Amino acid sequence: MKAIISRGFKPIDSPSPDNSARRWTLKEKLLLGMTPRQYFGQAVCNPFNWVLGLIFLIGVPLLIYRFAFGLGAVTHSSYDYPWGLLLGFGLFVMVPLSASGFLLGTAVNIFGRHDLHHIERLALLNGLLGYFFAVVFLLADLGQPWRLPYPMFVAFGTGAVLFLVAWHVSTYLSVQVAEVSEGFFEWMNWPQAAKFVKKITVGLTVSAIILSTLHQGALGALFTYAPGKLHPLWYAAEFQWIHFFCSSIAAGLCMVIVVSTIIKKTMAWRCDAGFLDNLDAQTITLAKGACMALITYFAIKMLAVAHDNEWAYLATGWGLWFLFELAFGILLPLVILSYGIRRERAGIVRLGAFATVLGIALNRLNCALIAFNWRLYQEVPHWAEVMLCVTIFALYIVVYRAILYRLPILYSWKAKEAHAPEAVKERIPFGVSVRPSHHQVFRTRD
Amino acid sequence: MSRRKFLAASMAGSAAATLSLTSGAFGAALLEGYPDGMGVLVDMTRCIGCRSCEAACNKEQRLPAPDMAFDDPAAFDYSYHAGQKRRTTEAAYTVVNRYEIKGEEQPVYRKIQCNHCNEPACLTSCFVNAYTKTKEGAVVFNDKVCVGCRTCMVACPFNIPAYSYSSAFNPVVKKCVFCYETRLKNGLPPACVEICPQEALTFGNRRDLIKIAHQRINDNPGRYVDHLYGEKELGGTSWMYLSSVPFEQLAFDTTLGREPIISNVKGFLGAVPMVLAIWPALFTGFHLLATKKKHAEGHQDDHHIQEDDKR
Ligand code: SF4
Numbered sequence: 001m002k003a004i005i006s007r008g009f010k011p012i013d014s015p016s017p018d019n020s021a022r023r024w025t026l027k028e029k030l031l032l033g034m035t036p037r038q039y040f041g042q043a044v045c046n047p048f049n050w051v052l053g054l055i056f057l058i059g060v061p062l063l064i065y066r067f068a069f070g071l072g073a074v075t076h077s078s079y080d081y082p083w084g085l086l087l088g089f090g091l092f093v094m095v096p097l098s099a100s101g102f103l104l105g106t107a108v109n110i111f112g113r114h115d116l117h118h119i120e121r122l123a124l125l126n127g128l129l130g131y132f133f134a135v136v137f138l139l140a141d142l143g144q145p146w147r148l149p150y151p152m153f154v155a156f157g158t159g160a161v162l163f164l165v166a167w168h169v170s171t172y173l174s175v176q177v178a179e180v181s182e183g184f185f186e187w188m189n190w191p192q193a194a195k196f197v198k199k200i201t202v203g204l205t206v207s208a209i210i211l212s213t214l215h216q217g218a219l220g221a222l223f224t225y226a227p228g229k230l231h232p233l234w235y236a237a238e239f240q241w242i243h244f245f246c247s248s249i250a251a252g253l254c255m256v257i258v259v260s261t262i263i264k265k266t267m268a269w270r271c272d273a274g275f276l277d278n279l280d281a282q283t284i285t286l287a288k289g290a291c292m293a294l295i296t297y298f299a300i301k302m303l304a305v306a307h308d309n310e311w312a313y314l315a316t317g318w319g320l321w322f323l324f325e326l327a328f329g330i331l332l333p334l335v336i337l338s339y340g341i342r343r344e345r346a347g348i349v350r351l352g353a354f355a356t357v358l359g360i361a362l363n364r365l366n367c368a369l370i371a372f373n374w375r376l377y378q379e380v381p382h383w384a385e386v387m388l389c390v391t392i393f394a395l396y397i398v399v400y401r402a403i404l405y406r407l408p409i410l411y412s413w414k415a416k417e418a419h420a421p422e423a424v425k426e427r428i429p430f431g432v433s434v435r436p437s438h439h440q441v442f443r444t445r446d
Numbered sequence: 447m448s449r450r451k452f453l454a455a456s457m458a459g460s461a462a463a464t465l466s467l468t469s470g471a472f473g474a475a476l477l478e479g480y481p482d483g484m485g486v487l488v489d490m491t492r493c494i495g496c497r498s499c500e501a502a503c504n505k506e507q508r509l510p511a512p513d514m515a516f517d518d519p520a521a522f523d524y525s526y527h528a529g530q531k532r533r534t535t536e537a538a539y540t541v542v543n544r545y546e547i548k549g550e551e552q553p554v555y556r557k558i559q560c561n562h563c564n565e566p567a568c569l570t571s572c573f574v575n576a577y578t579k580t581k582e583g584a585v586v587f588n589d590k591v592c593v594g595c596r597t598c599m600v601a602c603p604f605n606i607p608a609y610s611y612s613s614a615f616n617p618v619v620k621k622c623v624f625c626y627e628t629r630l631k632n633g634l635p636p637a638c639v640e641i642c643p644q645e646a647l648t649f650g651n652r653r654d655l656i657k658i659a660h661q662r663i664n665d666n667p668g669r670y671v672d673h674l675y676g677e678k679e680l681g682g683t684s685w686m687y688l689s690s691v692p693f694e695q696l697a698f699d700t701t702l703g704r705e706p707i708i709s710n711v712k713g714f715l716g717a718v719p720m721v722l723a724i725w726p727a728l729f730t731g732f733h734l735l736a737t738k739k740k741h742a743e744g745h746q747d748d749h750h751i752q753e754d755d756k757r
Pocket residue numbers: 560561562563566567568569585601602603604605606607621
């Protein structure tokens with residue numbers, strides 16, 4: 001891609017080529033303005049694509065194998081360990097990492113933090129894709145995935161926590177589709193639709209907060225069904241859902257920092273100046289939020305240990321592992337993040353964000369797999385299950401990248417240059433979900 | 447966006463969620479006793495480990511042929527994952543395990559199967575309501591709706607439900623059903639109880655069984671430990687156990703307490719309606735506060751859009 005751009009190529013970021021009256025066709029938009037030959041050429045040149053290709057070469061047949069011969073053929077999921085890596089990683093890790101959508105939506109649309117708007121769309125997309133792929137992981141893990149709509153339409157276990165998760169994740173997915181669709185409508189040049197989405201933004205955001213609080217918490221509450229099975233240090237009947245909710249705030253914010261870091265390194269050509277110039281400042285702002293969440297999370301973690309009086313467990317092997325999780329997953333990131341924030345060093349903050357993401361992922365894996373059934377035996381995932389997780393995650397990256405290449409997430413859709421001087425056009429000059437008045441305010445402040 | 451529209455939009459969102467939720471939270475509280483509930487008293491001091499109950503169950507429930515014949519004593523030596531004894535599987539709804547206890551001349555045999563809890567964790571955790579506690583006390587299972595999420599297996603404190611992982615197209619949860627369809631419904635004792643040559647298993651009304659059990663303990667204080675496992679555990683189970691050695695030596699979980707599993711979850715279920723009620727108002731307030739500030743700064747955004755709308 002870099003080679004093509006150095007030869008003067010400019011990827012599509014407006015409705016028509018060079019201010020002419022002609023509009024880009026959909027095919028041109030999909031190929032970013034390249035000829036099919038050029039597009040294919042740059043894709044083949046990218047070594048990362050070879051890695052992806054290799055993963056799919058192994059993973060896709062494996063996925064087919066899983067559906068043809070059942071879960072037992074590819075997992076160690078057993079009568080004692082009903083939940084393996086597919087859920088432990090795919091659901092319990094992916095969902096908190098995708099809390100970014102509602103967090104940034106809230107910050108920008110509810111608290112009026114319009115200084116974060118350059119990164120808002122990325123956060124929304126990160127949320128949408130994370131949830132979507134959590135469902136994909138779930139589909140690969142469910143015994144009868146074709147029955148997934150049952151709790152919606154056929155049989156209602158209304159008292160079950162999973163019932164809440166199912167309803168909330170599915171409604172929240174549609175809320176997120178609506179939130180992200182604004183960029184899609186701009187890209188398609190459907191300004192009326194984009195305008196409509198903008199109008200209901202605040203309503204969407206508030207429902208997103210409610211739904212997220214509840215299902216992030218519900219994932220934690222799922223473990224309260226298993227008091228004897230999850231190690232007491234990870235188990236807290238009253239606090240479990242708050243632990244999960246609170247840590248998802250840090251996880252979601254830091255995931256945006258991690259993703260934007262990767263983007264900056266690998267996809268700078270797709271970002272506009274607004275995104276790149278503001279990234280460091282926004283990274284630090286996000287990190288401040290993550291710090292607050294981590295401090296709260298740490299406090300309530302300790303509170304839970306104190307409440308159930310579990311200090312004695314800390315002196316055991318499991319206690320050491322628990323302390324490691326606290327030190328590596330909460331305290332270390334906290335130290336790095338606050339150092340980075342104090343010195344205003346975005347690079348250090350990024351390191352801290354990365355550590356946070358790993359730390360929260362470790363917590364979820366501990367709950368779902370490692371500290372689960374601590375009195376029985378330790379489950380080691382089947383290689384095929386690991387490979388399935390890698391494959392689905394690779395698919396997630398491919399879809400993520402494909403959308404970032406095209407839709408105005410990292411850049412603004414320059415609708416203004418189009419030869420269609422309707423009133424609507426003026427209202428979305430930069431194609432971001434902020435109103436012109438604000439935008440000007442912040443441009444002068446920058 | 448006008449404030450009215452915004453409120454309407456957010457209310458619609460939460461109202462839809464409220465409907466599904468409040469009923470859920472109340473559903474969790476709907477658990478009362480089962481006066482006609484039947485049960486089985488397992489007297490482990492009488493069991494000789496003949497495994498005929500396993501064979502009878504296999505026949506009654508039309509399960510596949512076992513890996514090891516029902517008269518093969520090697521089954522007692524089987525262990526997996528360093529020390530785990532046999533457990534219930536998709537092909538065996540009940541198994542009998544042998545425990546060599548120090549200081550005891552005879553080994554103790556423990557039969558395991560679904561205990562048919564009064565307040566079953568499997569039932570309350572299933573999001574498609576696949577489980578039913580019948581008035582006779584059986585916890586039965588509808589495999590037509592099971593999605594295969596396996597939460598019930600996570601929730602069952604006795605590790606009972608097994609999952610037919612080997613089935614590609616119709617994997618479902620499998621467990622002892624108290625011979626509900628073929629026997630219990632018609633007032634007959636389950637197959638395993640009927641066949642027991644030692645009368646180690648006693649079938650009857652759960653309330654009567656509790657009396658019988660305490661009678662036995664009182665009559666033979668040297669023979670039994672003074673505990674009827676299942677009488678109070680987790681809100682009580684239909685199947686209850688008498689033992690000559692402390693229960694924890696037979697791998698019974700004695701840390702479970704009296705509260706049913708669902709009590710652990712009630713905290714969260716109770717918070718759900720609160721979040722639904724408080725969050726919309728709270729965040730609407732935040733939003734109004736945040737935009738008020740903009741008004742003062744002279745960038746009145748609501749105003750701006752409304753003007754546009756008029757055009
Ligand atoms: S023992 Fe397990 S499977 Fe049986 S009723 Fe109780 S919770 Fe359900």
